Amino acid sequence: MENLRSDCEATNIDIVNRVKPRMPEMNLLYELSDFFKVMGDSTRIQLLWALEESEMCVGDLAVVLDMTKSAVSHQLKVLRTAKLVKAQKKGKNVYYALDDHHVKSILEKALEHIGE
């Protein structure tokens, strides 16, 4: 027996009955929104944009974004956890690169939406 949170009855029962079973699993919804949450920060967008131009180390990214290495490093970790970037150690430096070929096209679609 389900415990309903909604505070009202359906107005168009036919529509509700058609749409409700087509809703995705809660699990998938969380994965989707988590993905967009990662994209929903200007620092991380800048990092992705910069890495689309070139693989870069943390210090150089800090210069490009004009932020501290610490702040950049924190955000790179978020991007790494989301599997959007990958890290590779080269001597004293850690070089980051894009790890997802969808990011570019998603950014393009978002730009289309904005530019209207």
Place this chain on the structure above:
Amino acid sequence: MENLRSDCEATNIDIVNRVKPRMPEMNLLYELSDFFKVMGDSTRIQLLWALEESEMCVGDLAVVLDMTKSAVSHQLKVLRTAKLVKAQKKGKNVYYALDDHHVKSILEKALEHIGE
């Protein structure tokens, strides 16, 4: 004279000099991240998904999402402000519909990223 926030010098000056001028205006970056912020919430993703199936009124959306009308209304306002949905009053009800043809393709790209 700029006031730099970065706490380090560039390691690869050539890369930094090539990437830095290609970075977009801060204004555009904020628009981009704001857009993704709107998508970065499971309730709003659910609303967009449901509205992709059919135009619906607030009460029906509340039933489909199993949430209160108030919570749904608050989130619909966010989506309306972001111009992702539009509202139309029909008698006692307010019917919401998608107002952006990019949403679907963006969701699809995001699903591709997740499903790997």
Place this chain on the structure above:
DNA sequence: AATATAGTTGAACAACTATTCATTTGTTGT
């Protein structure tokens, strides 16, 4: 006119998030 229904709104609260600061780890060069 009075009542019921649909939706919106604002305040409040709890949960979350990004940056800063100080510290630590690991690598290079001497």
Place this chain on the structure above:
DNA sequence: ACAACAAATGAATAGTTGTTCAACTATATT
């Protein structure tokens, strides 16, 4: 071994965000 540098980390703080609750507006029904 030691100093210098690059990056990562944890704790703290300030700012933001989503839901709840109660009050309010507007439309429909009797």
